[in-house]
Amino acid sequence: MDAVPAEPTAPLRFAVAYFGAVFVAGFVLGVVRTLWLAPAVGPLAAVALELPLMLGFSAFIAGRLLRRWPLSRGTAALAGALALLLLLAAEAGVSLLAGRDLAAHWALYRAAEAQLGLAGQLVFGLLPALRANQKAP
Known part of the structure; x- marks a missing residue:
């Protein structure tokens, strides 16, 4: 059976906390990707290497929240x-x-690396529903 929020503001609190935690992590990893990783391997490969870390972190945070x-x-x-x-x-x-x-x-999204990042962000948006009713680590 589906769980019900203990309070009416739970979905909003969840959304803000989830966004905040992942945004901070993404900002930090984005700096590393932009300054060190992308110059070494190229922007698309850098995003491809960063994306599993971000999605793993997002799934973890969604479960905890x-x-x-x-x-x-x-x-x-x-x-x-x-x-x-x-x-x-x-x-x-x-x-x-x-x-x-x-x-x-919006013109930035013409680049393949930005499109890959956007695909990852869409998965980020889906992860709470995918993690709902699962046991968090």
């Missing part, structure tokens, strides 16, 4: 979608802080 805020699969899917929107908005915000306008930010 689901222990704190047990959500049904449907509610977890909603929380994951909200976390994805927060992640995409934060990424656009970082792009704006870097001096790009929104058109230039």
